[in-house]
Amino acid sequence: MPTAMESGPLLEVEHLCVTFSARKGSFGPRLALKAVDGVSLEVASGDVVGLVGESGSGKTTTARSILGLQKPDRGSVLFEGREIQSLSGPDLRALRKRIQLIPQDAIGSLNPRRTVRQTISEGLQVHKLVPKESRQERVDELLADVGLAPEFADRYPEELSGGQIRRVCIARALSMGPSLIVADEPTAGLDVSVQAQILNLLQELRRRHQLSVLLISHDLSVVRYLCNKVAVMYFGRIVELGETRDLFSDPKHPYTRALLEAAPTVSAIGRGNELKGSIGGEVPSLAAPPAGCSFHPRCNQFHQGCDEISPELFELGGHRSVACLLYSDRSQ
Numbered sequence: 001m002p003t004a005m006e007s008g009p010l011l012e013v014e015h016l017c018v019t020f021s022a023r024k025g026s027f028g029p030r031l032a033l034k035a036v037d038g039v040s041l042e043v044a045s046g047d048v049v050g051l052v053g054e055s056g057s058g059k060t061t062t063a064r065s066i067l068g069l070q071k072p073d074r075g076s077v078l079f080e081g082r083e084i085q086s087l088s089g090p091d092l093r094a095l096r097k098r099i100q101l102i103p104q105d106a107i108g109s110l111n112p113r114r115t116v117r118q119t120i121s122e123g124l125q126v127h128k129l130v131p132k133e134s135r136q137e138r139v140d141e142l143l144a145d146v147g148l149a150p151e152f153a154d155r156y157p158e159e160l161s162g163g164q165i166r167r168v169c170i171a172r173a174l175s176m177g178p179s180l181i182v183a184d185e186p187t188a189g190l191d192v193s194v195q196a197q198i199l200n201l202l203q204e205l206r207r208r209h210q211l212s213v214l215l216i217s218h219d220l221s222v223v224r225y226l227c228n229k230v231a232v233m234y235f236g237r238i239v240e241l242g243e244t245r246d247l248f249s250d251p252k253h254p255y256t257r258a259l260l261e262a263a264p265t266v267s268a269i270g271r272g273n274e275l276k277g278s279i280g281g282e283v284p285s286l287a288a289p290p291a292g293c294s295f296h297p298r299c300n301q302f303h304q305g306c307d308e309i310s311p312e313l314f315e316l317g318g319h320r321s322v323a324c325l326l327y328s329d330r331s332q
């Protein structure tokens with residue numbers, strides 16, 4: 001496999017914009033809701049990149065665009081240097097195998113009338129990945145890979161726990177032999193101890209199968225545990241990017257700081273998640289975006305210009321970028 005050094009990033013998202021159209025009331029005017037507003041990020045081969053932000057910040061919409069499930073109105077998504085939107089036919093099918101999603105709505109993504117075996121076999125069959133006679137064996141291998149005994153193959157989704165459902169979704173993703181996994185809130189709604197098991201599993205599989213991962217979570221402790229880089233998203237934009245260690249030890253953007261302050265005080269996975277607080281104020285409505293920096297109505301470092309200028313991501317050096325006037329040329 002070529003290294004990132006030789007071939008450039010595995011995934012490059014550039015200036016991605018996604019606008020939804022909605023009507024205000026039954027007969028009101030149509031509104032353009034900018035859910036993703038100029039997102040750029042990279043995942044190099046072997047990277048585990050965290051995408052964090054509160055609910056509604058545009059994480060899932062970004063993920064869906066990366067997978068080609070949501071058409072962006074601007075920007076591009078390059079996978080191994082190739083623009084996803086330009087692909088069709090066999091090239092698109094090949095790419096669909098190489099990027100796999102562990103969806104946020106894990107239970108909703110499983111057909112309740114299909115057994116685990118049928119769910120995991122489907123991709124193997126459609127993409128003719130293994131001969132028919134080896135399919136059963138391959139499903140058993142995949143189940144073992146995600147820590148499920150062979151007898152789970154004959155169960156239906158309703159007979160599974162939340163953690164087991166995630167494991168089935170992970171096995172289904174692995175069945176395609178991906179190089180990139182986009183895991184959208186893989187631990188949301190699980191008990192703290194089960195969250196830790198799922199994160200450990202992802203960590204182990206990443207090493208065993210040399211996977212790169214884009215890990216989406218609103219929970220900073222999850223990202224801290226698994227990721228080497230973090231992108232912090234607020235109201236459709238990346239507001240801070242950096243190496244995990246640096247970002248956690250020295251957060252720059254007031255939003256990142258607020259997120260960290262609201263995070264559990266005991267950061268170890270498996271303890272303390274219940275201590276979580278929340279950031280003061282509310283995420284604005286997409287129907288009425290604030291002027292200037294979208295975080296300014298909640299920001300404790302608000303100063304002149306913040307309600308007028310929408311700051312671009314500004315490189316601070318040391319692989320750190322921040323979109324805040326406190327750090328941009330204009331404020332110096």
Ligand SMILES: Nc1ncnc2c1ncn2[C@@H]1O[C@H](COP(=O)(O)OP(=O)(O)OP(=O)(O)O)[C@@H](O)[C@H]1O
Nearest residue numbers: 020022035054055056057058059060061062218286
């Ligand atoms: N199909 C749609 N039509 C209109 N608005 C949408 C649509 N899908 C998402 N949105 C809006 O876009 C914004 C971003 O949604 P998205 O699901 O990407 O956020 P998220 O960061 O994944 O949130 P969460 O943490 O709750 O999963 C939200 O305000 C959401 O209401």
Ligand SMILES: [Mg+2]
Nearest residue numbers: 059060061104
């Ligand atoms: Mg989401």
